[in-house]
Amino acid sequence: MADVFPATAPPLGPPDRQSAMRTAARLAESALAVEGVATGDREFRDWYAGRVRDDVAEVRRIALDRLSGWRAEPGTGNLVHDSGRFFSVEGLAAEDVDGGSPGWEQPVIRQPEIGILGLVAKEFGGVLHFLMQAKNEPGNHNGVQLSPTVQATRSNYSRVHRGASVPYVEFFQQAGRHHVLADSLQSEQGSWFVGKRNRNIVVEVGREVEVEAGESFRWLTLGQIHRLLAEDDVINMDARSVLACLPFGGAGEGAPASTAVLRSCVEETGALHPTGEILSWLAGLRAGSGLAVRRVPLDEVRGWKRTEECVAHEDGRFFRVIGVDVRAAGREVRQWTQPLIEPVAQGVVAFLVAEIGGVVHALVNARTQAGLIDKVELAPTVQCVPSNYPRAPYPPQLRFLDEVLEAPAERVRFDSRLSEEGGRFHHAVNRYLIVDWHGDHRIEDDTFRWVALHQLAGLLRHGHYLNIEARSLVACLHSLAGGTRATGTGEEVPAR
Incomplete structure (x- = not known):
């Protein structure tokens, strides 16, 4: 009987278990490295203070009917973008069909696109470092926070806004060319989004990325990032989500195991x-x-009132939908308006x-x-x-x-x-x-x-x-x- 497999078949790779143990050990080593090889603590502090000082955004509240590029959809009142992309604000009605709990209605963000939350990892001096981005989002109450290497919706990285391209996004669009440490679709806030998902992904690269990154980026070990998590409002939500997906499980022989x-x-x-x-x-x-759960027009959401300024609950609880005008120097687009949810x-x-x-x-x-x-x-x-x-x-x-x-x-x-x-x-x-x-x-x-x-x-x-x-x-x-x-x-x- 002829051989089923050709003699030129590639050799088998290492067992998954062995590879997982090695990755977990490297992550543990990075977590215990509180001083980076690529970026020292003092250098980081000076750089971050500079980003906070220089990357300033002016965020001004405006009436919902003054949002440029947005409109109230005829017949529903839903807030939609003129391009048909990005996201919309509409109504949601939830009901327990078994009668176990009362139903409710509320405004909600519908954003069917799957965005990218991506971290680039690279080894310096034998220790894994991660490329963090200093990013000023319009809703941040303290301005600049550390985000993943890439934090972008599909509308953003496909440049619907006609702004600048998103740096490093190609590493996640072509992830198969690199060593993937984590990759999964994860939800966002189920109380404020409906069906929202992002691709949380970490890829390790080699010589194709240099030590010197853009002015908004710095390489940090997990130990450095972990210390910053202990400080109020430094590591943003998207970075926390991606960091959680790193495969810490499976550390075996040779991995540090000094703590509970x-x-x-x-x-x-x-x-x-x-x-x-x-x-x-x-x-x-x-x-x-x-x-x-079913969709309802924003203008017909029970228990909520709409004014020129916002959409708010009748008793003042939960959150409001507001409008903002944003002018920012360090973004792909320098000026825009949009709705935001304000708790x-x-x-x-x-x-x-x-x-x-x-x-x-x-x-x-x-x-x-x-x-x-x-x-x-x-x-x-x-x-x-x-x-x-x-x-x-x-x-x-x-x-x-x-x-x-x-x-x-x-x-x-x-x-x-x-x-x-x-x-x-x-x-x-x-x-x-x-x-x-x-x-x-x-x-x-x-x-x-x-x-x-x-x-x-x-x-x-x-x-x-x-x-x-x-x-x-x-x-x-x-x-x-x-x-x-x-x-x-x-x-x-x-x-x-």
Whole structure:
């Protein structure tokens, strides 16, 4: 019988497990490198201060009917762009067809395009560095923040705005030519977007990218980035999302494992619940969800009022849709107008964490959000704007809110105020917390489960398991790999 395979067939590559272990070890080494080879700390501070000083945007509120290039669609009142691209603001109606909870209506952003959130990685002096971009988004309340190498919608990088091209985007459009460290489609805020997804991708490059990058870019190790996460409003939401998707899980022999966080990234350390059980629990909740969502005209959204200035809830809660005029020096387009969503107050986003069997677990909440494609994703233990719930009792998903807000300082591992996406939201700031749980871990119910840190990393290799707020907190958890606790001032103290 003739050979089925030709003699010239390429040799088999290394086993996936071996490659994953090597990548995880390199990421751990980068996480422990708090002084960069490509960019030293003092150099970074001088550069960042310069970007904050020079990359200034003037953002002025304007009436919705004064938005240039935007119009209220006849018959619906939906805010749409003249090009038919970018995004639209319209109405959404949600109803529980099983009658388990009351329905509601609200404005929402519809953006069907899949954007790119991409990080370029490169090794300097044997240590992985990541190319971060200083970017001023119109909704950032403090101006410049660090974003991924590329943060762009399809309309942006295909230059619908007729502006300058997006630097480095070709590395993600042709990702197959490079070593891909992470690549998955992930959701954005299910309360403010409907069906929104971005490609979260990290590619490692070699000689095709030089050390010298553009003036808005600098190479940083994970350790440097993690330290900056401890400071208020330095690392933006999109960067946090991509960082969370890095494959920390699987670090084996030879990888540093000096802290509980690093040890808990090793799959062999075990977990309270097998991953298959977690997946089955989530699938059951998704299959059993009775939430039905339909589009409604923005002019007909019940409980909301529209004026020349904004669209707002009748009782002043939740958020407003506002218009802004933007003039910025460091963008592909220097001047534009657009709608933004403006929350009425600061939110709280928190994980309760516990070492169970010596492995760090986070208490996740399977949370239903109308704008998510699968309706249910794993969310933080607490995710809310407390002022939206002025009267007790809290709804079931907020059963741990007081536990988080009243935790003594010695139980708080991470505490920083971080912004959400400044390209669509105006001054949307949440207080991100990671708090030790010292009670009995048997506090689970139908919608709460303890999930090991390595399981969270495994789920993030795929899309639509962790929501954007949970991904931000995973990045914050990884930032504790050096064995410190972090506060929003940038102060780090040894962990217990």
